[in-house]
Amino acid sequence: MVFSGSEADTITIATDFARSLTRGDVVVLDGGLGAGKSVFARAVIRTLTGQEDLDVPSPTFTLVQTYDCFIGEIWHFDLYRLKDQNEIFELGWDDALSGGILLIEWGERLGGYLPKKRKDVKFMRHSDGSRQIEICEVGYGD
Numbered sequence: 492m493v494f495s496g497s498e499a500d501t502i503t504i505a506t507d508f509a510r511s512l513t514r515g516d517v518v519v520l521d522g523g524l525g526a527g528k529s530v531f532a533r534a535v536i537r538t539l540t541g542q543e544d545l546d547v548p549s550p551t552f553t554l555v556q557t558y559d560c561f562i563g564e565i566w567h568f569d570l571y572r573l574k575d576q577n578e579i580f581e582l583g584w585d586d587a588l589s590g591g592i593l594l595i596e597w598g599e600r601l602g603g604y605l606p607k608k609r610k611d612v613k614f615m616r617h618s619d620g621s622r623q624i625e626i627c628e629v630g631y632g633d
């Protein structure tokens with residue numbers, strides 16, 4: 492569990508985390524509206540692409556946005572508006588799973604399709620606006 496007192500803190504935490512990622516990793520960003528999921532995802536994408544000013548819009552309406560980086564293709568999903576979990580296959584889900592790096596906001600929309608092996612990044616907001624960020628690996632075995 493790490494403390495983030497500001498957006499800048501979250502960017503630092505995400506930048507460190509990004510350096511640990513490899514091809515095939517699935518990162519599920521969890522936390523309510525405005526928790527900091529997109530801030531975190533943007534910092535990961537900028538780190539992995541090596542482009543610190545890269546425009547990384549939240550894929551609110553397109554639901555997915557891809558980026559090339561030196562370890563593979565990054566797939567940034569925002570599934571808030573996913574109506575049916577089967578819609579995921581129209582968004583390139585199978586291609587994403589075959590060697591991409593996945594950053595998923597609102598992963599609970601996937602129900603049973605949520606990968607069993609993943610890295611969960613959970614944001615908890617305090618009343619003063621600061622966050623606790625918990626990162627845990629799920630399904631990696633002992």
Ligand SMILES: Nc1ncnc2c1ncn2[C@@H]1O[C@H](COP(=O)(O)OP(=O)(O)OP(=O)(O)O)[C@@H](O)[C@H]1O
Binds near residue numbers: 498525526528596620
């Ligand atoms: N400690 C913090 N970490 C991250 N963001 C913070 C922090 N403190 C304040 N903020 C602000 O909170 C907002 C987080 O927005 P962001 O788009 O990342 O949320 P989100 O979790 O992706 O929401 P959504 O579910 O709508 O996609 C930003 O405006 C950011 O400046």
Ligand SMILES: [Mg+2]
Binds near residue numbers: 528549569
């Ligand atoms: Mg977002």
